[in-house]
Amino acid sequence: MTTRYLLLENGSVYTGQAFGLTKIENLLSGELVFNTGMTGYQESLTDPSYFGQLLVFTYPLIGNYGISKTASESFKTQASAVIVHELARRPSHNHMQLSFDQWAKQMSLPGLTGIDTRALTIELRQFGTMKAVMTDVLSDQTLANLKAGSLDDQQVQQVTTPQIYEQPGRGLTIAVVDFGLKQSILHCLKARHCRVIVLPADSDAQTILAYHPDGVLLSNGPGDPKSQHAALDMIRTIEQVKPLFGICLGHQLFALANGASTYKMSFGHRGFNHAVSSSDHRHLDFTAQNHGYAVDEASLADTDLLVTYREVNDHTVEGLKSTKYPAFSVQFHPEAAPGPHDTGYLYDDFLKMIQKAGT
Numbered sequence: 140m141t142t143r144y145l146l147l148e149n150g151s152v153y154t155g156q157a158f159g160l161t162k163i164e165n166l167l168s169g170e171l172v173f174n175t176g177m178t179g180y181q182e183s184l185t186d187p188s189y190f191g192q193l194l195v196f197t198y199p200l201i202g203n204y205g206i207s208k209t210a211s212e213s214f215k216t217q218a219s220a221v222i223v224h225e226l227a228r229r230p231s232h233n234h235m236q237l238s239f240d241q242w243a244k245q246m247s248l249p250g251l252t253g254i255d256t257r258a259l260t261i262e263l264r265q266f267g268t269m270k271a272v273m274t275d276v277l278s279d280q281t282l283a284n285l286k287a288g289s290l291d292d293q294q295v296q297q298v299t300t301p302q303i304y305e306q307p308g309r310g311l312t313i314a315v316v317d318f319g320l321k322q323s324i325l326h327c328l329k330a331r332h333c334r335v336i337v338l339p340a341d342s343d344a345q346t347i348l349a350y351h352p353d354g355v356l357l358s359n360g361p362g363d364p365k366s367q368h369a370a371l372d373m374i375r376t377i378e379q380v381k382p383l384f385g386i387c388l389g390h391q392l393f394a395l396a397n398g399a400s401t402y403k404m405s406f407g408h409r410g411f412n413h414a415v416s417s418s419d420h421r422h423l424d425f426t427a428q429n430h431g432y433a434v435d436e437a438s439l440a441d442t443d444l445l446v447t448y449r450e451v452n453d454h455t456v457e458g459l460k461s462t463k464y465p466a467f468s469v470q471f472h473p474e475a476a477p478g479p480h481d482t483g484y485l486y487d488d489f490l491k492m493i494q495k496a497g498t
C-alpha cells in the first residue's frame with residue numbers, strides 16, 4: 140500500500156495509506172472539515188456544498204455498505220479528498236454494487252486511511268477548520284507552499300448548472316436557483332408534484348420571473364456566502380413578488396440580502412444529529428447539517444427577519460422568516476439526505492405558504 144500524508148496548516152502530519160486515486164500528482168490542498176455522520180458517505184462526498192474540501196469522517200469504520208445507484212447528490216464526487224480511520228473489508232451489499240473504495244477509485248477521489256481520525260478531529264475542534272494538503276510526497280517545502288496558497292472563493296461558479304433545465308410536474312411551478320443544488324431537493328419537490336425550473340446561480344430576477352414561478356427556492360452551495368454579491372439584488376427583488384424558501388447557503392444569502400451579516404464558524408456543523416428547536420417551541424427536530432458559516436444573530440436587530448430555529452447546543456441561528464414578505468429559510472437540510480427526516484414538513488410549509496400568498 141502506498142504511504143500518503145495529510146499535512147495541516149499548523150504543521151501536524153498524519154501518515155496513513157492511500158486508497159481511491161492511486162497517485163496524487165500535484166499538491167492537493169483545501170479546507171479540512173469533519174463530518175460526524177455514521178452513514179451517508181456517498182451523499183456527503185457528492186454534495187456540491189463540500190466542493191473543494193477535504194472531508195474527514197469521524198465514524199471509525201467507513202464503507203460498511205456499498206454504493207447505491209440513487210444516493211448521489213450530484214454526478215461526481217465534489218469533496219477533493221476523503222479521510223477515514225478504517226475501510227470496511229467486507230461491505231454488506233450485493234455483489235453488483237461497487238464497494239466504497241472501488242467507487243473512490245472510479246471517481247478518482249484521493250483517499251487516506253489508517254490514521255487516528257479522533258486525534259485529527261480534536262485538533263480541528265481546538266484550532267478550528269484549517270487548510271491542509273494531502274500528498275504522496277512530503278518535502279520541506281510542502282508546509283510553506285500550503286501556507287502561501289489561497290483557497291478558491293469562486294466555488295459556486297464551478298458547481299452551478301450552466302443551463303436552465305426543467306423537471307416536469309403537474310403541480311406548482313418552483314424556480315430553484317442552483318448555488319450547488321443537491322439532487323434530493325429536486326426529489327422532495329417531485330414527491331410533491333411540483334414542476335421545477337432550475338436556473339444558474341447568476342440568474343437575475345427578470346430571468347427567473349420570466350418562468351412565472353409560483354415560488355422560488357434558493358439552494359444550498361459551497362463557500363462563503365459573502366462571495367455571492369450578485370445574488371443579493373436578485374433576492375431583494377424576488378422576495379417582494381414571490382414566496383421564497385432558502386436552504387443552507389440559500390438561507391445565508393436570504394439573510395445577507397435583508398441586511399443581516401454572516402460569520403465563519405470555528406469548525407462548523409457537519410453531521411446528522413444536530414438538534415434544533417423552533418422559537419415557537421412547537422418543534423424539537425433532529426437535522427442534517429453541513430455548514431461552516433452562520434448568520435450573526437446580533438445583526439438581525441435592524442432587519443425584518445425573525446429567528447425561527449436555533450441549534451440546541453450552541454444556540455446559533457438555524458432558521459429565519461421575514462415579517463414583511465412570505466419568505467423563510469433554514470440553515471439545516473430538510474431534504475435530509477442523508478439524515479433524519481424530521482424537518483421534511485418544511486417543503487409542505489413552503490407550498491402552503493405559496494397557496495396562502497395566492498400567487
Ligand SMILES: NC(=O)CC[C@H](N)C(=O)O
Nearest residue numbers: 359360362387388431432
Ligand atoms: N450546505 C451549504 O449550503 C453550506 C453553506 C455554506 N457554504 C457554509 O459552509 O456555511
